[in-house]
Amino acid sequence: MHQRVTQRKTSHVHISGSALAILVLANAALAIGPLFVREADVGPISSGLWRMALAAPLLLAFAARTPASFAPARGVALPLLLGGLAFAGDLATWHLGIVRTTLANATLFGNSTTLMYPIYGFVAARTLPSKGQVAALLLAALGAALLLGRSAELSSRHLAGDLLCVLAGLLYTLYFITMAQVRARLSPAPALALSTISSIPPLLLLAYAMGEQVWPHLWWPLLALTLLSQILGQGLMTRALGQLPPLVIGVALLIQPLVAATLGWVRYGERLAPLDLVGAAMVAAALVLVRGGAKVAPPPEGVMTVEEDAI
Numbered sequence: 001m002h003q004r005v006t007q008r009k010t011s012h013v014h015i016s017g018s019a020l021a022i023l024v025l026a027n028a029a030l031a032i033g034p035l036f037v038r039e040a041d042v043g044p045i046s047s048g049l050w051r052m053a054l055a056a057p058l059l060l061a062f063a064a065r066t067p068a069s070f071a072p073a074r075g076v077a078l079p080l081l082l083g084g085l086a087f088a089g090d091l092a093t094w095h096l097g098i099v100r101t102t103l104a105n106a107t108l109f110g111n112s113t114t115l116m117y118p119i120y121g122f123v124a125a126r127t128l129p130s131k132g133q134v135a136a137l138l139l140a141a142l143g144a145a146l147l148l149g150r151s152a153e154l155s156s157r158h159l160a161g162d163l164l165c166v167l168a169g170l171l172y173t174l175y176f177i178t179m180a181q182v183r184a185r186l187s188p189a190p191a192l193a194l195s196t197i198s199s200i201p202p203l204l205l206l207a208y209a210m211g212e213q214v215w216p217h218l219w220w221p222l223l224a225l226t227l228l229s230q231i232l233g234q235g236l237m238t239r240a241l242g243q244l245p246p247l248v249i250g251v252a253l254l255i256q257p258l259v260a261a262t263l264g265w266v267r268y269g270e271r272l273a274p275l276d277l278v279g280a281a282m283v284a285a286a287l288v289l290v291r292g293g294a295k296v297a298p299p300p301e302g303v304m305t306v307e308e309d310a311i
Helices: 001-008 015-030 031-038 044-061 077-098 103-109 113-124 131-147 158-181 188-209 220-241 247-252 253-266 275-293
Strands: none
Touching: 001 015, 015 220, 015 247, 015 253, 031 044, 031 077, 031 220, 031 253, 044 077, 044 188, 044 220, 077 103, 077 188, 103 131, 103 158, 113 131, 113 158, 113 188, 113 247, 131 247, 131 275, 158 188, 158 220, 158 247, 188 220, 253 275
16 A cells, blocks of 8 residues: 555656647637627527537537447446536636626636645645656746736625635636546546536526526527637536646646637737736746656646556
8 A cells, every 4th residue: 555655756747738729728718718608699508508408419529420439438427426516516607707807817716726626636646746846836827816816806896706706716626626627437428428418408497597588589690609718618528627737737728718818818908018018928837847857746646647548
C-alpha cells in the first residue's frame, strides 16, 4: 500500500501537444456561449435545455457510428446520473447568473473550477502541489484578475448573479469529477451523449418551475449555442478529461476570460488596455509552464491517459 502511494506521488504524466490544443479549442468555443444565451428569446434555463435537447440526437448519431461504443460498462450508471444532474444545475445557475450580473463577473466566477478541480486532483492523487504547480496556478489567477479587473464590478446589484455563478463553478467541478470517472470506461462520444441526455429532464423541470418561456421564436441563437458550446466545446472538453491532469484542465479554463475579453473588444468596442494584454500573457505563460516538463499530479485512479485513450 505504501509503495503504491509513493509511486503516485512521484509519477510523471506526459502532456500531449495535441491534447492541449484540443483543450484550448474547447475553452474557446465554450467562451462564446454566453453571447447566445443573451440573444435567445427564451428563459436562461430554457436556453440550456435547448442546448442539450438539440445536441442529443446529433451526439447519439455520432456515437452510434461505432456499435461497440455503447457496450455495457461497469460502474458508469451512477457517475452518469450525477454528472447529468450536476451539469443541468451548472447550466441553470450559470445562465441565470449571466442575465443578473456583468459578462465579466459571470466569466470570472463561473470559472472558479479553475481552482477547485486541480485541488480535487491533488487530493485524489494523494500528493501536494510542487512549487512549479503553485506558480502556474498563481500566475494564471493573477493573469485572469488583471484581464477582468477593469470590467469586473462587485456590487449589491450583481450579488445574486455573482453567487449563482459561483454555485455554477462548484457544480461544474462536480461534473468534471464524475465525467472523469465515466471517461475511464467510455470513449468521449457515448460519454457526452449519455450525460447530455441525463441532463435534459432536470433542466425541463427547472424551466417550468421557474415559469420561463420555453418554446422559442428565434432559433439561431439556440442552434449556435448547441453547435459551439455543447457539440464542439463540451465534446472536446469531454475528450480532454480523459487525457489531461486536473491541473492542466483547471489552468486552461482561464482561456475563457481571454476569449470573452476579445469578444468584448471586437463586438462591443471594449478596447484592451496594456494591463489586459499583460494578463493574457500571464495566462498563456501558465499554460506553457504546466505543459513544459514539470511534474503534474496524474489523473485520478481509473482515468485514462493519452496513450490509453481509444475512441
